[in-house]
Amino acid sequence: MLTLNLIREKSDEVIRRLQLKYFDAREPVKEILALDEERRSTQSKLDGTQAELNAISKEIGGLLKANRTEEAEAKKNMTATLKKEIDTLAASLAANETLLRNILVKLPNLPSQYVPAGTGAEDNIVERGGGAMPELAADALPHWDLARIYDIIDFELGNKLTGAGFPVYKGQGAKLQRALISFFLDENTNAGYLEVMPPLMVNEDSGFGTGQLPDKDAQMYHVTLDNFYLIPTAEVPVTNIYRDVILDSKDLPVKNTAYTPCFRREAGSYGKDVRGLNRLHQFDKVEIVQVQHPNKSYEALDDMVRHVEGLVKKLELPYRIVKLCGGDMSFTSALTFDFEVFAGAQKRWLEVSSVSNFESFQANRLKLRFRDEGSKKPILAHTLNGSALALPRIVAALLENNQTPEGIKIPEALVPYTGFTIIEKRR
RNA sequence: GGAGGAAUGGCAGAGCGGUCGAAUGCGGCGGUCUUGAAAACCGUUGUUCUGCUUACGCGGAACCGGGGGUUCGAAUCCCUCUUCCUCCGCCA
Numbered sequence: 480m481l482t483l484n485l486i487r488e489k490s491d492e493v494i495r496r497l498q499l500k501y502f503d504a505r506e507p508v509k510e511i512l513a514l515d516e517e518r519r520s521t522q523s524k525l526d527g528t529q530a531e532l533n534a535i536s537k538e539i540g541g542l543l544k545a546n547r548t549e550e551a552e553a554k555k556n557m558t559a560t561l562k563k564e565i566d567t568l569a570a571s572l573a574a575n576e577t578l579l580r581n582i583l584v585k586l587p588n589l590p591s592q593y594v595p596a597g598t599g600a601e602d603n604i605v606e607r608g609g610g611a612m613p614e615l616a617a618d619a620l621p622h623w624d625l626a627r628i629y630d631i632i633d634f635e636l637g638n639k640l641t642g643a644g645f646p647v648y649k650g651q652g653a654k655l656q657r658a659l660i661s662f663f664l665d666e667n668t669n670a671g672y673l674e675v676m677p678p679l680m681v682n683e684d685s686g687f688g689t690g691q692l693p694d695k696d697a698q699m700y701h702v703t704l705d706n707f708y709l710i711p712t713a714e715v716p717v718t719n720i721y722r723d724v725i726l727d728s729k730d731l732p733v734k735n736t737a738y739t740p741c742f743r744r745e746a747g748s749y750g751k752d753v754r755g756l757n758r759l760h761q762f763d764k765v766e767i768v769q770v771q772h773p774n775k776s777y778e779a780l781d782d783m784v785r786h787v788e789g790l791v792k793k794l795e796l797p798y799r800i801v802k803l804c805g806g807d808m809s810f811t812s813a814l815t816f817d818f819e820v821f822a823g824a825q826k827r828w829l830e831v832s833s834v835s836n837f838e839s840f841q842a843n844r845l846k847l848r849f850r851d852e853g854s855k856k857p858i859l860a861h862t863l864n865g866s867a868l869a870l871p872r873i874v875a876a877l878l879e880n881n882q883t884p885e886g887i888k889i890p891e892a893l894v895p896y897t898g899f900t901i902i903e904k905r906r
Numbered sequence: 907g908g909a910g911g912a913a914u915g916g917c918a919g920a921g922c923g924g925u926c927g928a929a930u931g932c933g934g935c936g937g938u939c940u941u942g943a944a945a946a947c948c949g950u951u952g953u954u955c956u957g958c959u960u961a962c963g964c965g966g967a968a969c970c971g972g973g974g975g976u977u978c979g980a981a982u983c984c985c986u987c988u989u990c991c992u993c994c995g996c997c998a
Contacts, residue, residue, distance in 0.1 A: 518955095519955090519956070519957090522955065522956055522967080523956060523957065523966090523967095525956095525967075526955085526956065526957085526966055526967040526968085527957095527966075527967085529966085529967055529968085530966055530967070532978080532979085533967090533979085535978065535979090536924075536977095536978050536979040537924075537925075537978095537979080538978090539924085539978050539979070540924040540925075540978085540979070541924085541925085543924085543978095544924080544925095551978080552978095554978070555978045556978090557978085558978050558979090559978090561978095562978085725952095725953085856953095857953085
């Protein structure tokens with residue numbers, strides 16, 4: 480959520496920068512400014528009337544104490560109109576604030592100055608890449624075939640237990656999941672992130688805090704009986720740890736990492752994108768989250784990108800880092816870098832991480848602030864997060880790129896975690 | 907799940923219809939003293955909205971778990987929700 484102050488003081492800039500996300504903010508901004516004006520004048524009238532009533536009440540107290548009952552009764556009669564006025568003003572203020580907020584929460588975050596122009600994925604800019612492209616035979620198999628042949632991931636069994644998009648990992652496949660999770664968590668904690676293990680269901684307030692609600696509720700599984708939502712990413716519970724929190728400046732930066740399963744309904748996405756591990760309803764992901772001083776958030780974003788790059792390198796996967804253009808960015812982000820790895824048999828780039836700076840957009844919703852030296856009022860912190868990393872597509876690329884006649888080779892960095900160097904057929 | 911009790915400022919803890927944004931203690935910040943520090947003493951100490959000033963500041967409104975009600979007036983009384991504690995039941 481953008482701050483009212485920003486819209487009030489730099490409305491032209493807000494409109495101009497949102498054009499980069501193909502969002503026409505002219506009308507909403509106009510409405511916001513009008514409502515804000517009205518809100519303040521109502522507030523001011525309400526405060527004045529309330530002050531009058533308070534003064535009279537105080538007088539009545541004094542009169543009653545002095546046993547001047549008749550005068551007190553006379554004063555009481557004066558309050559009726561004031562009270563009616565207060566009710567009316569309070570109701571109109573509440574209505575105004577609801578309207579204002581409803582428009583405000585629909586404005587996307589402003590893209591930062593570094594965001595390139597463009598309408599969609601084809602306009603994203605490849606920053607850099609690395610890793611050797613796999614040299615596979617022409618008959619190299621896609622990961623879903625490999626998963627079946629080596630009996631390490633069972634999609635059919637998942638269909639039976641739950642439904643499409645809920646695979647069952649078995650044997651070395653299950654061990655590989657556990658190894659990747661431990662590997663990522665260790666790498667992250669070694670880089671200074673504190674490991675946390677949050678709940679996998681959150682309440683409405685949390686869903687709102689990170690921006691999944693009210694707009695994207697169709698993306699989350701909703702447990703209606705208790706009104707909880709299954710988390711679509713650890714970002715939700717982990718960032719909400721800091722909802723309604725005022726940090727001390729010496730607490731910054733906050734760096735957290737968490738492994739969680741993630742649940743996504745993925746309503747409306749069908750077709751060949753969803754084959755195998757490419758798109759699941761439940762998947763494992765290790766997330767990193769930072770809360771930063773506004774002056775340092777872009778430095779931190781850079782750090783996070785480098786850190787994730789280190790992970791992909793250690794897994795010896797061919798990768799590229801893509802800077803998202805305005806048209807391809809998420810609602811909440813100010814600047815996003817996607818990581819893609821190349822899956823040799825599908826011959827496709829698969830997104831495995833998305834690292835973003837949200838600036839104060841989430842913090843404003845969360846009321847996440849800190850006390851800065853020299854500033855009397857607490858100020859909004861900046862939040863950032865990224866995947867480090869999402870497992871299924873990493874596994875897809877590992878399986879496809881490392882297939883050999885003997886089996887699937889495990890990258891060296893992972894061997895201490897898997898305890899095996901190769902995935903072989905079970906008998 | 908059943909029966910009782912509780913929720914107050916960073917923490918502890920008073921207040922149970924008016925002068926209470928709230929005693930007191932601890933902590934934090936500033937100062938006196940000191941070579942420095944501790945102790946002692948003095949002062950200060952939250953958040954939001956808002957008006958004037960917009961450097962500092964001054965004034966108004968709201969906030970005592972959330973929401974609603976009674977009253978001229980609510981931290982204080984009533985209703986409701988949530989959370990926590992104690993006892994019983996069930997259970998990984």
